[in-house]
Amino acid sequence: MNVKAEQVGGNSAADIAKLTLALIVLAAGVVAYYWFNGQPSWQRLLMLIGGFVIGGAIGYPTHSGRQLKEFLSESVFEMRKVVWPTRQETIQTTIVIMVVVVVLALLLGLIDLILKWAILDHLLNLGK
Numbered sequence: 343m344n345v346k347a348e349q350v351g352g353n354s355a356a357d358i359a360k361l362t363l364a365l366i367v368l369a370a371g372v373v374a375y376y377w378f379n380g381q382p383s384w385q386r387l388l389m390l391i392g393g394f395v396i397g398g399a400i401g402y403p404t405h406s407g408r409q410l411k412e413f414l415s416e417s418v419f420e421m422r423k424v425v426w427p428t429r430q431e432t433i434q435t436t437i438v439i440m441v442v443v444v445v446l447a448l449l450l451g452l453i454d455l456i457l458k459w460a461i462l463d464h465l466l467n468l469g470k
Contacts, residue, residue: 357404364401368393 353361371393375386401407427435 353405357406360404361401361406364397367400368397371397 371390374393375390378386378389402411
């Protein structure tokens, strides 16, 4: 396990201002994408991507930006450790799940029929 000491302190006032500006730029890119809906799609997409890139560039040097970069790099490192199932294991597991679902459906249907027979056909017709 990766043990790290938590850093005390968070974003400074300058970092908060940068993050706010980054969010405003990002929101401006999204608003521009929808505002200029008469423009060609590639221009609108360029505005959207530009908002994300410029907002990311503004927010990257902040404390939160560095933490996000570290989190993403550690996530990529952990994904390399994942052992994915083979095709045969995936097919076998899928078949087992399908069989279990069918068996449970039949079992629940049988319980439903027994309860219907017991309640509707016998208990409710006792007084007749």
